[in-house]
Amino acid sequence: MTLDDVIRHCLAKPGAEETYPFGDADLCCKVGGKIFAFIGLEGGGTVGVKSGATAEEAGLWRERYPDDIAVSAYIGRHGWNRVRLGGTVPADELRELLDLSYDLIVAKLPKSKRPAISDQP
Template sequence: MQREELVAHCLAKPGAEETYPWGDAELVAKVGGKAFAFINLDGGTVGVKCGRDAAEAAEWRERHPGAIVASAYIGRYGWNAVDWTGPVADDEVRELVDASYDAIVAALPKARRPAAR
C-alpha cells in the first residue's frame, strides 16, 4: 500500500480529521476528537485499535509476526502497530483501519459521533 492510499482511506471516513500533534513525521487521524489511526509517515507503520485489550489484539500479531506488533505505551489497550508497506495485505490494512475507526466511533458519546453518509 502506498502512503497516499492509506492517508486517503483514513480521511475518507465520516468526520475524520488530519492532525499533526508531534510534528510532520506522524499524522494522527481523529474522529470526534479521538485518534483512530497513528500513521508514521517515515517508518511505514500505522497504529490502530485491534481489540478491546492486548489479548484480542494479539490475534493479529500472531497472524503476522514481526509485521504487526503491540503499539508502544498503548498496546495494553488493544493498539497494534501495523507495517503497511507490504508484509500485510492492503485489504487487511484497510480492514484494520475500518475496525479501529468503528471502535472509536462506538465509544464516542452520541452527540460527537459523525453523521452517516
C-alpha cells in the first residue's frame, strides 16, 4: 500500500476525520476524538497503529515483520506499533492492522461518540 492508499483507507472509515495536531509532517486520523492512526508523511511514510489490546499482542506483529514493524515511541506499552510503508508487510495485512486499530479505538469510545450503525459499510 502506498501512503495515499493508507490515507484513503483510514479516512473512508465511518466517523473518521483528518487532523494535524503535531504539525504538517504527521497526519492523525481520529474517530470520536481519539487517534487510531498516526501517519508520518515524510521519508517514505510510516503509520502508527494500535496493533493489539496489549503490548504483548502488538509484539506478535513485530515478531512477524521485524524489519518493518517497531514499537511506537511513548505509547508502545499500550499496544501501538509503527509500520514502515513500502516494506515487507503485505497490503492485506496492513489493511488488517488499520482496521484493527480503528476497531480497538471505537470499542473504547463511549457509545455516544461511536459512529452510528448506519455509517458502517
